[in-house]
Amino acid sequence: MADDYKVKPRTDEEIRAIAKRQRKYFCVERQSLVDIRRCLMTPTVWTVFGEKSLSYKIVDDREIDVDGRAVYGDGSITVEIKSTVNDNAQFGFGRDRQTLAHELAHVTLHEGPTMSRQSGAVGNKIPKYLRPFESAEHQANWEQVSLRLLRSCIRSISRWRSQQ
Ligand SMILES: [Zn+2]
Numbered sequence: 001m002a003d004d005y006k007v008k009p010r011t012d013e014e015i016r017a018i019a020k021r022q023r024k025y026f027c028v029e030r031q032s033l034v035d036i037r038r039c040l041m042t043p044t045v046w047t048v049f050g051e052k053s054l055s056y057k058i059v060d061d062r063e064i065d066v067d068g069r070a071v072y073g074d075g076s077i078t079v080e081i082k083s084t085v086n087d088n089a090q091f092g093f094g095r096d097r098q099t100l101a102h103e104l105a106h107v108t109l110h111e112g113p114t115m116s117r118q119s120g121a122v123g124n125k126i127p128k129y130l131r132p133f134e135s136a137e138h139q140a141n142w143e144q145v146s147l148r149l150l151r152s153c154i155r156s157i158s159r160w161r162s163q164q
Pocket residue numbers: 001002102106124136137140
């Protein structure tokens with residue numbers, strides 16, 4: 001989760017197809033319960049820009065101001081996850097597994113905010129100047145859901161939404 005930025009517009013159907021392809025890459029097409037940590041610990045990942053090398057880095061809570069983020073390098077992507085989020089995800093907390101799924105979605109769909117990052121976006125809220133289909137955060141959230149990585153994750157999203 002990071003500030004939102006403008007990305008290539010994609011329809012929800014397109015994102016669903018991308019999610020399906022990602023599930024296939026990780027050989028979890030038929031699983032209703034997917035260990036996202038294990039996916040993120042795989043040394044390579046399929047992305048819409050081609051296959052890239054992937055690193056999973058657990059960062060001390062005091063050294064990171066977000067729950068997780070994707071750091072884009074040259075042909076490689078590092079997912080940095082706050083230590084407590086990693087621990088909680090391992091123990092099956094829905095919100096923390098959602099964070100991992102969300103970062104995996106960024107890895108799959110985006111190349112990083114360097115091109116068109118705009119300031120003024122806070123958290124992973126979608127600012128008004130971005131239309132949903134070209135918002136990095138919208139796409140990451142949508143793929144997170146359409147991946148259906150975890151039934152419990154989806155249940156916890158709807159529970160969270162109903163409390164808003
Ligand atoms: Zn995000």
